[in-house]
Amino acid sequence: MISVIILGAGNVATHLFKAFNNAGNIVVNQWYNRNLKPLQPFKNDVEITKDLSQLKNADIYIIAVSDDAISKLSSQLPLENRLVVHTSGSVSLHKLDKKHQRGVLYPLQTFSKNTDLNFKNVPFCIEIEHKSNFNILKALVSSIGSKSYKVNSEQRAALHLAAVFVNNFTNQLYRIGHEITESKSVDFNILKPLIKETANKIDTLTPYLAQTGPAKRNDKKTLKKHLGSLDKDIHKDIYELMTKSIQQTHGKKL
Template sequence: MIKVIIIGSGNVAQHLIAAFQKSQKEGTEIELIQVFSRKREALVHLLGSDQITSDYNQLLEADLYIIAVSDDAISTVSDQLPFKNRLVAHTSGSVPLDVLNDNNRKAVFYPLQTFTKNKAVDFRNIPICLESENATDFQLLKKVAQTISDSVFAINSHQRKALHVAAVFVNNFTNHLYQIGSEICQENQVPFDILKPLIQETAQKIMSLSPEEAQTGPAMRNDKKTIEAHELFLYDKNQATIYKILTQSIQDNGKKL
């Protein structure tokens, strides 16, 4: 059995715990033997108390330790691990491999997905990006990742940073645009639900088309009359600025093609 320990109790940690528990029930050779959490109560709904520790010195011996904490805390947590020459991975999309303490073998186990508390996800569809210092450790990481996901990739630190930036555009920024759309609807007594089929179709299109091929709208058509009407309608300066920047970006991109 490959023994795994998770360090952390936040969203990513809890989703990983659930994924590994499901994997164990399916009879894989991965065993989640322990979880470290400063707040034991955060995990009692997932694990028995005997599997949770809040003392670094009580960490068991494992084949892989996954640090699933906030980016700012990764280095501090890594420095507090009381052992040497064991495989330690963090789960961050933006933090480089070398932030981990030199006492242990360094790796990255990055699930590229947005995680929300109490919102279940199917890990089988989540890409897991792996990086390690040597081929032997990579093979172990790969074996662990493949027990919970069907999409496993070798991604170096530079590529992972690029992916993380791209993910901010397609996820965080897109969701903020949903928020702006929702505010415009609310201000004009229009149900936001009316837009949901459009949102679904837009996301679905890029499953078969490139984003360039899927682009539509007044900016793409250079429909100046509609664009000017929209800009006049948006009395909120922030919304108007975002509209102008995105319109210009779409038009500039169209000139490149």
């Protein structure tokens, strides 16, 4: 049995609590938040507290609060030499107080509060200060059906950065697609199968090999027509820059 205490009440904390609470070999000893209100719906399932001085013992303390609050909260914990991890992609392990055995348990996924999440689809990147802590974190992750990957600080930073490209920026391209179709009263749903297939294609092809379209072909007529038909300057800029990027990747003359 692995015992954990969760600190924080945001999306990640809430999804982790639900998953841990359902797992056979994990017990959540306590759930802390500085404000009890978001924890109230769970008070029959777990002991909730807003008082750090009341913190119990556990194998792993998981700090799932906003990036800026991690450092201070970790210092305030009345603990010494216990395994304390945060869940951020971008915060250094060394922002955790050095009185702890420090680690990071970074779930590389996009979390919405109201959408149920299948943890099978959430890879966890594990970074640790003491090698001896790897196995318990790996066992924790495996108990909720997730895969774990051991990474160092530089690798976690690279994943967090790459995630911005493939998640936030990609979603913004969907948004632009939505704006373009809406401006001509076209149903955005028509684009959804293409969006799904684009994401699924990389299961069988690298993104390099999966590329198609006017930029890769250097189809100047279409490129010119597209640029001319975009209304917003920033959409033109994105069109030009992404075209340039594709052509650099695929070795076309610019």
